[in-house]
Amino acid sequence: MSQSSATAVAHPNIAFIKYWGNQNDALRLPQNGSISMNLGDLTTRTSVQFSSGLSEDRISVNGSFLKGEALSRVSRFMDQVRGLADEKRYAEIESVSNFPIGAGIASSAAAFAALALAGSAAAGVNLSEPELSRLARLGSGSACRSIPAGFCEWIQGDSDETSIAVSIASPASWQLTDLIAIVSTEHKKVGSTAGHSGAATSPYQQARVESAPERLVECRNAILHRNFDRLAEVSERDSTMMHAVMMTQNPPLFYWAPSSLTIMNAVADWRAEGLPCFFTLDAGPNVHVLCPSAVADEIQSRLLQLSGVQNVISSRPGGAAQIMP
DSSP: OOOOEEEEEEOOEEEEEOOOOEEETTTTEESSOEEEEEBTTOOEEEEEEEETTOSSOEEEETTEEOOHHHHHHHHHHHHHHHHHHTOOSEEEEEEEESSOSSSSSOHHHHHHHHHHHHHHHHTTOOOOHHHHHHHHHHHOGGGGGGSSSSEEEEOOOSSTTTOOEEEEEOGGGSOEEEEEEESOOSOOSSOHHHHHTTGGGSTTHHHHHHHHHHHHHHHHHHHHTTOHHHHHHHHHHHHHHHHHHHHHSSSOOOOOOHHHHHHHHHHHHHHHTTOOOEEEOOSSSOEEEEEEGGGHHHHHHHHHTSTTOOEEEEEOBOOOOEEEO
């Protein structure tokens, strides 16, 4: 236990096959597997320093100190890290992201992936990639997918040991761009963690989960063969199925905004014109529009002309979470 501080950087990810609903809430074991792409131009940088002078964890996110349940959630996660190393001290944690947080752009995925790596390194524990993926999952399910590089598949598993994410294709394997059309930067009223617990109350969740393996195969093959049309079809279908579950669970979650629908309809029209692009939404109103990088400038220009679009954030595929010097 020689090291007491470390800094790590991780990327958020956009899921093509979504994670929604747990078979075990405490361990965040998902009801179905999922597939995503790391967003290399979006980063969360997290520093962890253990100190004998602290009476509790102190955590700042983009310059503001956490309190209440947000603080408790991170402290519970840090208890997992401390348990790995028999570390008794509390930590000073500083996290900074270069993109809006709490707005459905997988900020918690990047945050807990970076925290898992920085925290374990600061505690003097050298974890393998599967071990880091498991640890990150305990903080935020989708964080396990931000540990490996590029295009990643979260293997559902049936235990803490078997539910991990692995890289299925490198960041350089496919020149795709994710254009995130920002229609709101406000924090969600209901976060993903709270939303997952209600998934089973939707009459559509069972059908979504039972048909997920078929979509996983379609998506995996599309990525491995760089088949954009197949990726577009299965991703839009999976995204809409997840939001159908959200809208019909109890209480219902309506993450789409009017501007979200405007963008989704425009993307469908552009694709019908022959412009390769498709949409997908996580748990928030902002719309991810994926396209081959060669046409990204054209699509970004079109997105910025749509009513309600405040800004467009662009990212290509990204690498693994990594320790910074």
